Amino acid sequence: MPGFLSIECLNALSEAALLFFLGVGLTLIFGIMRIVNFAHGALYMLGAFIGYSVARLTGSFWLALLLAPTAVGLLGSLFEFGILRRLYRRDASAFLMVTFGFALVLGELARLIWGSQSLHVSLPSALSGVVFLFSLPFPVYRLFLIASGAAAALFLWQFLERTRFGLVIRATSQNPEMMQALGTDVALVRRAVFAIGCGLAGLGGVLAAPLVTASLGMAVRVIIDAFVIVIIGGMGSFAGSLLGALLIAFVQVFGEYYFPDLALALMYLVMLLVLVLRPGGLLGKEA
Amino acid sequence: MRRSLSRRSVLGASATALAAPFLLRRAFAATPIKIGMPTALTGALGEVGQQQKRGALYFAKVQNAKGGLIGRPVEFLIEDTAGDPATCVRKAQEMVERDKVDLLMGVTLSSEALAIVPKLQEWNAIFVSSDDGDGRLTASSFVANFFRANTSGPMDTRTVALWLRHSPLKKFYGIGMDYAWGHNSINSFEKLVKQAKREFLGSVFSPIGTKDFSSYILKIRESGAQAVFIVMQGEDYIAFLSQAHQYRLPQKTLLLTSIVDLASTRAVGDGAVGLLGSSRYCYAYNNPANKAFVANWQKAMGALPDIFEGEQWQACEILAAGIEKAKSIEPAKLRPALEKVAINGVKGHVAMRACDHQAVQQGFMVKVVKQAGETAPVLDVIAVYPAAEVTPACRQETYTD
Numbered sequence: 001m002p003g004f005l006s007i008e009c010l011n012a013l014s015e016a017a018l019l020f021f022l023g024v025g026l027t028l029i030f031g032i033m034r035i036v037n038f039a040h041g042a043l044y045m046l047g048a049f050i051g052y053s054v055a056r057l058t059g060s061f062w063l064a065l066l067l068a069p070t071a072v073g074l075l076g077s078l079f080e081f082g083i084l085r086r087l088y089r090r091d092a093s094a095f096l097m098v099t100f101g102f103a104l105v106l107g108e109l110a111r112l113i114w115g116s117q118s119l120h121v122s123l124p125s126a127l128s129g130v131v132f133l134f135s136l137p138f139p140v141y142r143l144f145l146i147a148s149g150a151a152a153a154l155f156l157w158q159f160l161e162r163t164r165f166g167l168v169i170r171a172t173s174q175n176p177e178m179m180q181a182l183g184t185d186v187a188l189v190r191r192a193v194f195a196i197g198c199g200l201a202g203l204g205g206v207l208a209a210p211l212v213t214a215s216l217g218m219a220v221r222v223i224i225d226a227f228v229i230v231i232i233g234g235m236g237s238f239a240g241s242l243l244g245a246l247l248i249a250f251v252q253v254f255g256e257y258y259f260p261d262l263a264l265a266l267m268y269l270v271m272l273l274v275l276v277l278r279p280g281g282l283l284g285k286e287a
Numbered sequence: 288m289r290r291s292l293s294r295r296s297v298l299g300a301s302a303t304a305l306a307a308p309f310l311l312r313r314a315f316a317a318t319p320i321k322i323g324m325p326t327a328l329t330g331a332l333g334e335v336g337q338q339q340k341r342g343a344l345y346f347a348k349v350q351n352a353k354g355g356l357i358g359r360p361v362e363f364l365i366e367d368t369a370g371d372p373a374t375c376v377r378k379a380q381e382m383v384e385r386d387k388v389d390l391l392m393g394v395t396l397s398s399e400a401l402a403i404v405p406k407l408q409e410w411n412a413i414f415v416s417s418d419d420g421d422g423r424l425t426a427s428s429f430v431a432n433f434f435r436a437n438t439s440g441p442m443d444t445r446t447v448a449l450w451l452r453h454s455p456l457k458k459f460y461g462i463g464m465d466y467a468w469g470h471n472s473i474n475s476f477e478k479l480v481k482q483a484k485r486e487f488l489g490s491v492f493s494p495i496g497t498k499d500f501s502s503y504i505l506k507i508r509e510s511g512a513q514a515v516f517i518v519m520q521g522e523d524y525i526a527f528l529s530q531a532h533q534y535r536l537p538q539k540t541l542l543l544t545s546i547v548d549l550a551s552t553r554a555v556g557d558g559a560v561g562l563l564g565s566s567r568y569c570y571a572y573n574n575p576a577n578k579a580f581v582a583n584w585q586k587a588m589g590a591l592p593d594i595f596e597g598e599q600w601q602a603c604e605i606l607a608a609g610i611e612k613a614k615s616i617e618p619a620k621l622r623p624a625l626e627k628v629a630i631n632g633v634k635g636h637v638a639m640r641a642c643d644h645q646a647v648q649q650g651f652m653v654k655v656v657k658q659a660g661e662t663a664p665v666l667d668v669i670a671v672y673p674a675a676e677v678t679p680a681c682r683q684e685t686y687t688d
Contacts, residue, residue, distance in 0.1 A: 004505070004509070007505060008501075008502065008505065011499070011501035011502060011505070014501070015499045015501070060584065107329075115336055116328075116333060117335055117550050117554065118334065118522055118525045118550070118551070118554035119554060120529075120553065120554050120555060122556060125324070128533075130533075130534070130535055131639075136508070137535040139533040139534060141533060142501075142533075145365040170614040172420070192338045208498070210529070210533075211498070211526065211529060211530055212498050212525070212526040212529065213522070213525050213526065213529060213554045213555075214521070215494070215522045215523045215525070215554075216329065216333060217329075217330060217331050217333060219519075220330070220496070220520075221496050221498055222498070223333075228509060252502075253499070253501060253502050254502070256493075256503060257500035257502040257505065257506060258328070260492065260493075260503075260506075261492075263493070263494055263497075264465075264494040
């Protein structure tokens with residue numbers, strides 16, 4: 001029993017780490033720009049494919065972890081600069097259509113470049129082993145995922161709370177007009193945050209690739225999860241996305257074990273419950 | 288001597304000369320035979336649909352280069368259903384009504400096929416399946432306008448069961464994708480395991496699109512099974528195999544699968560080595576028709592043909608043989624002709640049977656092995672079972688022995 005519990009908790013934590021990378025980017029973008037980024041899943045997928053190519057060309061998964069999110073972040077900032085920037089005066093539906101269209105374009109682009117087959121991303125030998133917990137094997141890579149998720153959460157939290165740029169981001173998300181009046185280049189802040197959010201999605205994609213391979217279906221698979229996390233945690237709340245990711249991961253992992261027939265429904269039931277009790281999300285501002 | 292050519296005859300001759308190629312082309316390019324394919328080109332089984340598409344387009348190219356079918360070129364109308372049964376019905380209906388299609392192929396999911404078959408009579412269309420596995424399609428849900436050219440789910444399972452008779456394994460577990468084909472095949476497997484007086488410890492079904500299989504893998508490990516029977520396709524299958532390897536599941540439990548294909552084994556890499564299972568089509572089948580097909584395919588496509596490319600090819604060959612026999616694509620004439628089709632194709636001798644429209648064919652067990660000099664794992668045929676043992680009795684999806 002202690003073996004089972006600890007393995008399942010670690011399973012859930014590793015899943016939560018992947019979900020966190022998605023959710024936190026989405027929530028940061030929403031917080032500062034008030035837009036729902038439907039392309040988030042596609043950027044996650046793109047991260048996995050670029051990661052595959054980098055790992056293949058250089059032979060280094062570590063380099064993939066560095067370069068793929070950077071590339072996805074850059075692409076995000078280009079998209080913001082080229083298209084989204086022109087739409088800020090329009091209502092939310094314009095963003096919905098444009099980001100959804102961007103997701104479709106990215107999906108087809110990935111199909112043209114990498115083809116429709118799933119691509120294998122192999123792990124460096126340091127991460128491909130197992131450790132034994134209560135005589136059950138547990139992949140080292142999943143421990144690495146948990147550590148990266150925790151490190152990213154800690155780093156982002158410190159960044160938002162302790163640094164000057166973090167302060168600017170928080171202030172801009174609360175009152176962009178005032179920040180503009182005070183001399184902050186709000187457009188630049190938006191672009192930077194959008195790029196960071198996209199980069200985090202890309203990082204999540206590279207990290208997920210060894211578990212699910214780099215595949216076209218990744219985009220659709222994760223986008224719903226990402227929205228559920230952000231809705232549960234509260235749109236725009238950093239801590240909320242962490243809480244949402246943990247909650248959904250635990251519900252999915254334990255749900256799949258104890259109630260496999262309900263595996264798909266459990267996540268939505270949790271979301272429903274949260275929406276009824278706290279319509280703004282667990283840590284949302286409107287609640 | 289002056290040769291006088293009248294203005295009229297010159298005009299007439301040149302008109303004929305000008306028109307000749309046009310008339311010829313028209314005679315040759317009679318109305319094309321349009322085959323509708325409402326196929327899951329995207330979604331969790333998108334790769335399966337892409338293979339069906341490649342197989343069909345390659346068939347059209349080869350057949351049209353030979354002058355088409357009954358003097359008419361073959362044309363595929365392919366649209367994406369994303370694997371959704373409702374979309375599949377809508378697209379198929381559009382093809383039948385708008386594009387006047389009489390023939391349907393390339394439906395990817397059994398759940399989609401089960402949604403389409405009740406409509407076939409109303410549409411007056413013939414549907415030749417190239418991959419739909421659910422046993423019910425040729426049993427309780429059988430309709431006269433449906434033909435299954437491919438190996439069915441129960442036949443895949445049966446092949447594995449025939450192999451098990453000579454294995455020392457006693458305890459089994461099952462994992463399937465949570466839709467028609469997954470449930471149907473796991474049920475067949477459970478029955479066969481029990482008939483063979485072995486233990487079936489339980490089963491679990493994962494929703495289509497599952498990303499994290501850690502809990503399922505733990506469940507399989509805890510069951511104490513010696514082998515787990517996997518009924519999965521596409522991205523879910525690949526994610527499951529990758530993660531099972533990371534949890535070192537194969538060191539404790541033999542991974543048996545209802546389908547061995549190239550796309551999945553390549554995507555999983557070394558983690559797929561040792562995987563053992565039934566194969567609906569594999570480039571390694573040892574017969575002259577397959578060797579020729581593989582060589583031509585490689586020349587044209589620059590890769591080995593994969594499972595659903597081969598299955599699609601076989602289904603097209605069966606449909607083509609039916610059309611040649613009937614000299615028509617009119618369902619009333621094509622149906623009786625298809626019921627008598629027999630070919631020597633890529634899977635050896637395959638014969639359509641009239642009683643339930645299942646193509647009777649051999650069963651193959653294939654193993655994923657690592658070969659010196661090859662970077663990717665290769666497939667090795669380890670056993671072949673005769674068609675009579677593999678195919679269930681008419682309109683049945685279970686076996687009595």
